[in-house]
Amino acid sequence: MDRQTLEALFQRAGSFRCLVVGDLMLDEYLWGTTERISPEAPVQVVDVQREDLRLGGAGNVANNLRALGCQVSLASVIGADDNGEALLRELTERQIVVNGVFREPGRRTCRKTRIVAAHQQILRIDRETRTSLSPLLESELCTWLKEQVGAFDVVLVSDYLKGVLTPAVLAAVVSTARSRHIPVLVDPKGTDYSRYRGATVLTPNRKEAEAAAGLAIHDDVTLGRAAETIMGKVGLDNLLITRSEAGMSLFSGSGRTVHIPTVAREVFDVTGAGDTVLATLACGVAGGMDLVDAARLANTAAGIAVAKLGTSVVTPAEIVDVVALTHRDSDAKIKDRTVLAALLEQARRNGKRVVFTNGCFDLLHAGHVKYLQAARRLGDLLILGLNSDASVRRLKGPKRPLIGEEERSHLLAALGCIDYVCLFDEDTPLELISLLKPHILVKGGDYTPENVVGRELVEANGGRVELIPFVDGKSTTNLIEKVLERYAEANEETVPAHRT
Helix, strand or coil: CCHHHHHHHHHHHHHCEEEEEECEEEEEEEEEEEEEECCCCCCEEEEEEEEEEEEEEHHHHHHHHHHCCCEEEEEEEEECCHHHHHHHHHHHHCCCEEEEEEEECCCCCEEEEEEEECCEEEEEEEECCCCCCCHHHHHHHHHHHHHHHHHCCEEEEECCCCCCCCHHHHHHHHHHHHHCCCCEEEECCCCCHHHHCCCCEECCEHHHHHHHHCCCCCCHHHHHHHHHHHHHHHCCCEEEEECHHHCEEEEECCCCEEEECCCCCCCCCCCCHHHHHHHHHHHHHHCCCCHHHHHHHHHHHHHHHCCCCCCCCCCHHHHHHHHHCCCCCHHHHECCHHHHHHHHHHHHHCCCCEEEEEECCCCCCHHHHHHHHHHHCCCCEEEEEEECHHHHHHHHCCCCCCCCHHHHHHHHHCCCCCCEEEEECCCCCHHHHHHHCCCEEEEECCCCHHHCCCHHHHHHCCCEEEEECCCCCCCHHHHHHHHHHHHHHHHHHHCCCCCC
């Protein structure tokens, strides 16, 4: 998982349709200081200085998905009360679709109030209903799910055992999704995981997995036994167990196990970390990642979430920044074309002049460097469109390139004169030029303006073509010929003379 992959994923996230089904709640935080004991009883007195209302439970999962850029809808049941009104307002403000949220008279919308002082929770107050849905509301929710689930790319089930996810509701979710080949990701609760039978993956934490398996987890061996027990009971295809400081472990029905180490970060609060894991895992799955890579993405996001206090969201920028710490310098310059197009659009709005050139750049030499330096001086940003290996083979023959596209990308991105490198697989960069819309299109002096691919597009947008002469005698072909010549001479010198 690298920076480019993540940037491309988040760039496409606006097209991911996600449905979150589960228990909705409000998380209220009262932030203050405590410096004295009450004269009325031996308890601390908290001087409240700030109040904060956040989405909790399934709402926090939905909020994390929105922060990642996804389209999000919710299906749940809340009370017909003031807390229900407040919850719907919070959801609507975040553009989370709530047409699957039903209201049940007499039911209390869950509200958890946490009192925090000196960055520590002192007390939590819960106001909620934990009884199962009435038969009428259960029927309405099941009908809605059966009619609507097929419109989504992924379904997330957020279970807090507050009574919304009855056996009938869970069956409606899972069976409808499976019949349409839609993945179902579940953050489970309780000890009876058979109620989630048919789900694509469950994401319990270590303590929850111990309870469900009836086994204590001390090491990788007992972890494997617990996973085997759970998967055997439920008939699961995949199980992702989150393990706090030990990271995550992904078990598959095929017998494959992948342990994902945590990214070392200071832990302030684990509240809502499971919601973040579920949301980022779903974003990766909706974007076409396999479960291993999606789990690595979720692991990174969880590490960011626990460094925050209270239920919080994690943004694409935060995730990319963490990944970038292990992929510095040249990697930051190599961009997917859709990500790069968005960056350049902003750059143009800021008055930057964009220069574009392209080529194979196999066996980088001084002539290339001087050419690129001259191109960079023509504007504020130099974009290099780099032919992929497949493109080079079609243009230069089956023996080229000598250096693969990944290595060529990093070598070129390491040059100070280049701002961004973007690979293209087509025979010409016309499609890339059309998307990136450069002000100046640069080619070598062996071209004429009429023969430059993309000239008409650039000039139609008010730009121009510039031709820069190559340094005489500097070319990849010359380098190859020189290497062949010298090694041929060396071979001749080492051949022993024949006796006569």
